[in-house]
Amino acid sequence: MISVVIPTFNAAPTLVHTLSALVPALVHGVVQEAIIADGGSTDDTCAIADAAGTHLVEAPRGRGTQLDAGAALARGEWLLFLHADTVLEPGWAEEAEAFMDRVDTGRRGPAAAYFRFALDDDGFMPRLVEAFVALRCFLFALPYGDQGLLISRAHYARLGGFRPLPLMEDVDLVRRLKRRELVRLKSRAVTSAQRYQRQGYLLRGFRNLGLMMLYYLRVPPRVLARLYG
Structure with a gap:
């Protein structure tokens, strides 16, 4: 029924938990089925x-x-796009x-679903980040990829799929x-907090916000990717 598509690059430390x-x-x-779309990993991801x-x-x-390469191979009528450091x-x-x-x-029209965002860390700052993500989704209907995206293959094709x-x-x-085509599910997608822990919650949060602002100012995604690291 569902083909799960996971993009990876040196994702060995987290991929086992995601697949489990x-x-x-x-x-x-x-x-x-689960499809791993790998971008040239040099660790044990492919193994x-x-x-x-x-x-x-x-x-x-x-x-x-x-x-998009993973979606092209999918056999399921539904696609679930999931990050390699996210555990449902x-x-x-x-x-x-x-x-x-x-x-x-047909009880509701074509739609895509996403999960509630959560971080695998304890304390005030992880909960604050989760609250801001929930607020962003409520106000702007804008879930990110680390919340997963469940969408029918037909609807995905109508939208033109992921761009390169x-x-x-x-x-x-x-x-x-x-907006009416986006549904938030109650289940959580628990994502690794390693990037926040490594860079600091405040710095990481402001960095993500800055990247989003630059995106809306039409800064090329290749430039944003270099800034993201």
Whole structure:
């Protein structure tokens, strides 16, 4: 039913946890396959993908290019785009299945779904970041890629898919969806907090905000990718 597409680049430290969270849904037939779209990893990413029985495709590095390459190989009627450092919490599959059923049976129009953002860290700052992300989604209907995106293959094709962007590929696609076509699921997508811990929560938060402002000022994504690091 669902083809999960995960873009990777030297993602070995987190990929095992991301894939493990998909196993129950695979056993119950909700997930049909997992596709790893790799951008030239030099660590054990590809070995992990092979050992896990995923479909591995190599693509030029850049999340937009990698995601679209993975989607092109997908066999499922639904696509779930997921980052390699994001773990879906138990219960996500049942909620996703109910959402897909509503769309497939026509009880609601074509739509895409995303998960609640969470960080795998304790303390005040991680909760503050989560609150700001929730506020951004509520005010602007603008989830990021680390919240996952569940969308039918047909709707994805109508939107034109991911563009070959090295950064902001998630924002670029979501902006082509209407507000009524975006549904927030209650299940959490728990993302690694390593970047925040390494760079500092405040610095990382202001950096992300600055990159978004530059994007809306039409700074080329390749420049944004260099700033992102």
